[in-house]
Amino acid sequence: MMWEREDTFDFKGKYINLASVRSNPKPYGGSRPLIMNAGASPTGQAFAVKNCDALFCTPTGAETIDQLADGIQHAKKLAIAQGREIDVYSVGVVTCRPTTKEAEEYHRHCIIEDADWSAVDNILAMKDVRPETVGAEEFTRRRNHQAHGMGGIPIVGDPDTVAAEIARIAGVGLRGIGVSFVNYLAELPYFRDEVLPRLERMGLRENRI
Numbered sequence: 001m002m003w004e005r006e007d008t009f010d011f012k013g014k015y016i017n018l019a020s021v022r023s024n025p026k027p028y029g030g031s032r033p034l035i036m037n038a039g040a041s042p043t044g045q046a047f048a049v050k051n052c053d054a055l056f057c058t059p060t061g062a063e064t065i066d067q068l069a070d071g072i073q074h075a076k077k078l079a080i081a082q083g084r085e086i087d088v089y090s091v092g093v094v095t096c097r098p099t100t101k102e103a104e105e106y107h108r109h110c111i112i113e114d115a116d117w118s119a120v121d122n123i124l125a126m127k128d129v130r131p132e133t134v135g136a137e138e139f140t141r142r143r144n145h146q147a148h149g150m151g152g153i154p155i156v157g158d159p160d161t162v163a164a165e166i167a168r169i170a171g172v173g174l175r176g177i178g179v180s181f182v183n184y185l186a187e188l189p190y191f192r193d194e195v196l197p198r199l200e201r202m203g204l205r206e207n208r209i
Contacts, residue, residue, distance in 0.1 A: 003027050036089065049078045054087040054175065058151045065165070068153055069172035076173065087175035092166070093149030094181055095156045096191055107156045110182045115147040123150075149180045162191075163198035170204055 001011070002023035011018040027033050037048035038056040048055040055075050072088045079086040095110075097103040120143055124130070131139045145151050155165045169177060181187040199205040 003032055045075055045078065049075065049082060049084065049086055052086070054089055056089045056178075058090055058153070065153065065168050065172060068169070068174065072173045088173065089176045089178070090169075090174055091149065091152035091180055092155045092169065092177040093152035094162060094179055094187070094191060094195075095154070096159060096162045096187065096195060098158060100157045100161055103156050103158060103161075106182075107154070111148050112144070117143075117147070120146050152180055153177075159194035159198060162195050163202065166195075166199060167202055167204060 001009075002021060003026055005023075008020050008022045011021055034054060035052045036054040036056050037044065037052045039045050039048055040057045045055060045057065057071070057075070068090065075086060075088050095103050095107040097106060124139075124142060124146060129139065129142055134142070148154055153169065155162055155169075157165065166177070179191070181191070196205060200207045
């Protein structure tokens with residue numbers, strides 16, 4: 001409403017009342033921007049499906065691309081049931097090195113051997129995820145998953161492998177990913193130089209040059 005109206009207006013809703021509302025400047029180009037909601041819980045996903053263009057989530061238990069695909073299809077089916085369509089986005093945690101062996105070793109070093117387990121345990125505790133509430137085996141699984149970029153999809157390997165994994169992610173219906181690294185300053189330039197050109201050649205990314 002604020003993006004479409006030029007005049008000042010009042011709004012009375014179920015939860016908020018606003019007086020003399022005005023929005024300026026308006027979205028660029030006179031178009032409505034994409035509205036995205038982040039949510040992994042059933043409540044959060046239901047809100048996105050009903051009100052938004054896109055859902056950003058890391059589906060609970062999705063540790064592989066196949067498991068991610070199940071979460072994507074679930075969200076899309078919820079939207080179809082309401083006569084809508086929705087795009088799904090997620091996060092991919094990239095560990096890319098010249099060889100797969102180097103990438104796996106660095107991934108193990110950062111995510112397993114030297115993970116900040118105190119921080120991980122505190123985050124899980126805020127969600128009431130403890131051995132006594134979910135069981136020892138499930139707690140260990142969630143603990144390891146959380147250490148990996150707050151539960152993002154692991155994308156580990158050399159540039160060819162990483163590009164192929166991103167292609168697989170696109171192939172199961174994910175509209176896009178927020179790319180995460182352990183060390184952005186050290187890793188992003190290599191990803192830019194080695195992986196992005198591969199994605200362009202695969203038709204997954206526009207050539208910006």
